[in-house]
Amino acid sequence: MNQKNNCEFCQIVGKKVNAKRIFEDEKALAILSPHPCCAGHILLMPKEHFSIIEQVPDYLIAHLSKIINKISIAVFEILQAKGTNILIQNGVAAGQKTNHFMIHIIPRKENDGLDFQWQPKQLNEEQMSTIELNLKEATKGIGEFEKEEKRPVKLDREIEKIDKEENYLIKQLERIP
């Protein structure tokens, strides 16, 4: 809870801090980054507080990725971007600066001063093979994804009410000799 209270982005979700909101639904929020790396730098985040992608349930990731797709179409059309970069920084070692899990969507234009080209590292055959074997073993379990549990909303109460009324009626009936 304490983490959540200190989180800048939870406060944005809770409307305690202002931000330029682009899209919002019950689970996700997209804003223009308060610390932009270019004009139109967008952050997409789940409303619930998660630190890293491993904590985010699969169904929520599926939901977020659908929004990413729509946002990147909008970015192409509205901002006349020539490309987009989508980046998740997962962990401090990966450049994550905030405690709230988020997805960066970065519109790209010519000469925008951004560069995501990496310097390839040379690995020998043996190193590659060990990585391959290790990862293969670890990814065997992939295939079953969490699905959202659908909770019946409000309907329960109405049914309860009816039950009580019915009981009352039945009781009334029983009283009649």
Added chain:
Amino acid sequence: MHKPWLIGNFIYKGYFIKAMVTEEELANMSPEQVQELQKQNCIFCHIISGKVASKKIYEDDKVLAILDINPANPGHILLLIKEHYQIMPQIPDDDISYMFMVAKAISHACLKVLKAQGTNIFIANGALAGQKASHFMLHIIPRINTDGIKIFDLPEKSIQENILEQIRAGLSNKINELFGIKKEEPIVLDKKPEGIGSKTEKEKHEEKKEELTKKEKDNKGKKPEIDLDKISNFMIKNEPEK
């Protein structure tokens, strides 16, 4: 004379993939045939079909994950979608979601097995964004604190408030339109809604002035009439509240 026409040729990590098709042939092709041609010339489609060898990490009927042969970091994984798509907007929502869910699982595997301290999940969408092959893919790069990769630390720029607001309004409308939501823009308080106060203060002031001058002209030559009712009304209106 037919000029040789290059389509779908690119260099991927030492492989030079090239297809020679004449201009005329290309013009006569249906979009499906062009797509088929692109597919034939796509190194990743060959990897998926098994014609080109690769180090496969994970495979199912929709996606394939392989090790990048020129990795940014040890364990750099490419997650490919089996169908040939060039960029993200072409891909159906369900397939994108599936890719991200698999990416999460693979990222988890990287943390567990490779003792990575973090991962970057990265998509380059379009040549200008650094996309090198015409096949859509998602990069998963395991990271450790001391690896010295700085490209994923985003720089900060200051951008003017009005430009940001313009971008926000444009994107917000478009995205809501794409989701089929009709959302009215919240009313900004310093602007009055149209129809009620559409005239500005200046205009109102000028109108009043005109009225007054008209009255003055009309009243010229007439003796001012004293209307007691008007005066009493005026007094009541301007009485200070207790």
